[in-house]
Each structure stands twice: as C-alpha cells, then as structure tokens.
Amino acid sequence: MSPRPAFVLLTAMLLVAGCVGSPVENTGTSSPATGTTEFGTPLTETTTQQESTLPSGISDDGQINSSNLLFAHEPALSKTGYEFEYRSVSETDGEKATVVSQWGTVAEGRTSFERYAEYASDSSQKRYQAHLWANDTVLLTKQDTDEQVRYTERMQTEPLRHELASVGTLTRILEAILGSGEFEVVNTDRSDGQSLVTLSATEPTDETQFENVTNFDATLVVDSSGRVREFHRTVETDRMRLEQDFELTLTAVTSVERPEWAEKARAATAANIEVETTKHAIELEHAGGETLSAGSTVRIEHDGKTHVREFDRPFKPGERLYIYYPADGSAPVLAAEPAAVAVERIDGSYSMAVLDSNGNTVTAMGLGVGHSDGTDSSSESS
The missing domain is CATH 2.60.40 (Immunoglobulin-like)
Known part of the structure; x- marks a missing residue:
C-alpha cells in the first residue's frame, strides 16, 4: 500500500484568508437619525444623547479593544467606495530582501473591485505580478512571472466571497499590527464630517513574534465609522528591519470595469x-x-x-x-x-x-x- 501524506495544507494564491466577525456597536441611549454620506446616499445612523466621535473598539476613557476595532473595519468599508495602497519592505542583515506592494479600487458595496500586487525578492532575483478582478459572480486573475503570463477564472462561492472581502481591507495584516503593539490614543481630529483618531504604540506586546526587538513604532488612524484610513509600522531587531505602510482614500466609485484581458481568463x-x-x-x-x-x-x-x-x-x-x-x-x-x-x-x-x-x-x-x-x-x- 502506498503511503499517503501525513497532512496537506492548501492555501489560495493571491487571496488573504481571514475570518472577520460582525461589527460591535457602541452602546448607550440612542435614537435614529438620517444623514448623508459623502457620496450623497441616504444613511441611517444612531446617535447618543452626547454624540460619540469614537469608533467601535475605543471607549471614552481611551481603552482600546483591538478585536472590536478589527470587527468594525471591514463591514464599514463594505458601505463605501475606496482606493488603497500598501507597501512592505523587509531587510535582513542590512540588505533589502523582499518588497511587496498592493494597490487597488473597491466599488461601493463591494459589488466589484480590482487589486494589483507585486512581489520582488533580492534573494531569488525574481519578480511576481498579479492583477485580480472580481464581482458578485466571478473572480478573474492574471499572474505574470519571469517565465510567462497566466490567466484564470473562478466562479464565486460563499467561502471565496469571504476570502475576497479581506483582500482590499488587508484584514489579516491589520489584525497582526493591532495585536503587535501596546496602542494608546494620542490624537483626535476631524475631516469631512468624520472624527479621525490616531493610535500609537512604541512597545511590542509580544517579542516572540519579533525576537530581540530594538525599535518598535506603529501608528494607526481610524475614523469614527471604524475604517482604518492608514497605518504604519516599523520593527527593528538585531538582524532585520520591517517597514509597512497602508493608506485608504474614500471615493464615489460605484463600479470597477473589467480588465482588458478578461476574455483570456474566461477562455481558460x-x-x-x-x-x-x-x-x-x-x-x-x-x-x-x-x-x-x-x-x-x-x-x-x-x-x-x-x-x-x-x-x-x-x-x-x-x-x-x-x-x-x-x-x-x-x-x-x-x-x-x-x-x-x-x-x-x-x-x-x-x-x-x-x-x-x-x-x-x-x-x-x-x-x-x-x-x-x-x-x-x-x-x-x-
């Protein structure tokens, strides 16, 4: 009898798998109020007797619940259109090793979106590029390596929709950052009718994630709806340095056009x-x-x-x-x-x-x- 594998681990390339729960709302005496978003779409919200400017996960006394912040981020983004950019640069022993870049556009309601990704590694001297586009029914991907260009088409399923929901929100990376530092509220500002709360951490919560940490600096900006608008993290150890940056911009986009290579993917x-x-x-x-x-x-x-x-x-x-x-x-x-x-x-x-x-x-x-x-x-x- 042929031996069978002791285990098989299958992960989907280009997708960032994660599990995000339901948003956790602030509590208090409330009454319904109707407002208007920056896109001109009627929006029903709740207001307390004294209007709160803090997102779910941050209490009035400055206590931070990372899980509640994370739970609020993805559902809040599903109601708006936005563009995002992410870049990660890691260096080992003073030499640049890996650069990962992602950027894309997500339509309001997440009815369609696209994401570009680039990966470059000095150690392998290879580059990898990917372009992903999806709507409610189909996922199209284009992968460009040093050797060739590949196209794929997949029909949407509920598990796939769930995985894709975290792609443009960088939920998995955000979860790692929120869990890595001792964050505190350092500033509150307002812009375009939203409160912007800045969180900062200069100490890691668990140095086993990064051994022998010599420098840790992380900052997140969260709006009052729970959307993480930007984050930055620098981690230095005795052997490596990691820089991560993310920025999100709200837009009025309601649909993202199919890429010009869509028919090639459909032909697969x-x-x-x-x-x-x-x-x-x-x-x-x-x-x-x-x-x-x-x-x-x-x-x-x-x-x-x-x-x-x-x-x-x-x-x-x-x-x-x-x-x-x-x-x-x-x-x-x-x-x-x-x-x-x-x-x-x-x-x-x-x-x-x-x-x-x-x-x-x-x-x-x-x-x-x-x-x-x-x-x-x-x-x-x-």
Whole structure:
C-alpha cells in the first residue's frame, strides 16, 4: 500500500484568508437619525444623547479593544467606495530582501473591485505580478512571472466571497499590527464630517513574534465609522528591519470595469485538478469540471531545473496521471500508469502548473515533500 501524506495544507494564491466577525456597536441611549454620506446616499445612523466621535473598539476613557476595532473595519468599508495602497519592505542583515506592494479600487458595496500586487525578492532575483478582478459572480486573475503570463477564472462561492472581502481591507495584516503593539490614543481630529483618531504604540506586546526587538513604532488612524484610513509600522531587531505602510482614500466609485484581458481568463478551461504525492510519484487527479484536451501541459520545476510535459490524449474527469523521475537522472515522465522502472524519491520543493492547450493556467501550486520513518509529509500552496 502506498503511503499517503501525513497532512496537506492548501492555501489560495493571491487571496488573504481571514475570518472577520460582525461589527460591535457602541452602546448607550440612542435614537435614529438620517444623514448623508459623502457620496450623497441616504444613511441611517444612531446617535447618543452626547454624540460619540469614537469608533467601535475605543471607549471614552481611551481603552482600546483591538478585536472590536478589527470587527468594525471591514463591514464599514463594505458601505463605501475606496482606493488603497500598501507597501512592505523587509531587510535582513542590512540588505533589502523582499518588497511587496498592493494597490487597488473597491466599488461601493463591494459589488466589484480590482487589486494589483507585486512581489520582488533580492534573494531569488525574481519578480511576481498579479492583477485580480472580481464581482458578485466571478473572480478573474492574471499572474505574470519571469517565465510567462497566466490567466484564470473562478466562479464565486460563499467561502471565496469571504476570502475576497479581506483582500482590499488587508484584514489579516491589520489584525497582526493591532495585536503587535501596546496602542494608546494620542490624537483626535476631524475631516469631512468624520472624527479621525490616531493610535500609537512604541512597545511590542509580544517579542516572540519579533525576537530581540530594538525599535518598535506603529501608528494607526481610524475614523469614527471604524475604517482604518492608514497605518504604519516599523520593527527593528538585531538582524532585520520591517517597514509597512497602508493608506485608504474614500471615493464615489460605484463600479470597477473589467480588465482588458478578461476574455483570456474566461477562455481558460475550468477543471478541478487535485494533487497528491507518494514516495515515488506526484499524482494528478481530475476531480471534476471540463476535460483537458490533448496538447495541455504540465510545467514542473525542481532542483533548479524546469521541464514541460504535454498531454498526448484528453485528461477526463475521474482519470489520474502520474509524474515520476527515472532513477537514471533523465527528465520526468508524465504517464497514465505508475512507474514500471526504478525511479527517484519525491523529496524537497517542487513548483508545478497545469495549463490548458491555449496556455491558460488551470491550477498552479508549490509542493514541499519530506519523509520520516516511512511516512510522507507534504504541503501545498496554490
């Protein structure tokens, strides 16, 4: 019996997964009042007898509840249109290592939005760019690496909508920042009918997240509706430096146009290809969707070598294919049956993509495979 992976971890590339609860409202004696947003849309709010200028999560005496702040941020943004920019620069031992940039536009009500992302690493000398567009029914992505451009289309589901909700709000990063410092209220101002509360922290809450911290400085600006308008964090240790900046601008945009490459993404074959590993093979299972036609390809990278293997016949739902490396060191083989010859052990890191006959990406992932006491241990990220 072939050993099966001890665990498989699958995370969606380009998406920042997170779980955000319901907004927590301030309490007090209230009466309904009707106002107007900056977009001219009627909005029903509640006002206390003495109007509060503080967002949910900040009490009148300056106490800060990070969870309530986080819970208020994403729902408040769902009511408005906005643009955002984020940049992260990390340095190790005084040398720039990784730069991550994200920017985009979100329509009012989150009916449509787009996000651009760039990743550059000095250690690998590679760049990665992605453009994501989504509405209520579909998610389109364009991935541009040093080697090629890939397009995908996915129909919306509730879990996917939930994941996408945190993409433009940077919920996961915001949660990490709020939990990393001892924040206090240092300033309150007003702009465009909103109170802007500035929070600041100069001490980390838990130095196990960043070992041997020598400098910590974090600032957040939150409006009275609970939207985090901007944040900045600098962390320095004896070996690394991290700079993060985020800025959000409210706009009146009600719709984000589809990108010009949308038809290329729509042309991609919709197939659910599942991947498993054994000691001697990477197995592809067609778990459902459209048939991949002959001429589709598998692109696999391992130990600095890249190989492309072409399907010599259609790959249909319910079928399985095997990728293995012959023991003589020759190129990997894509076959409909397990290897009948001596093969190398599947071990280490692999980067793999399945493309349809038009060159559109069906699935792409990274694999990390290790072995101990006859049991495989693998992880995946797509």
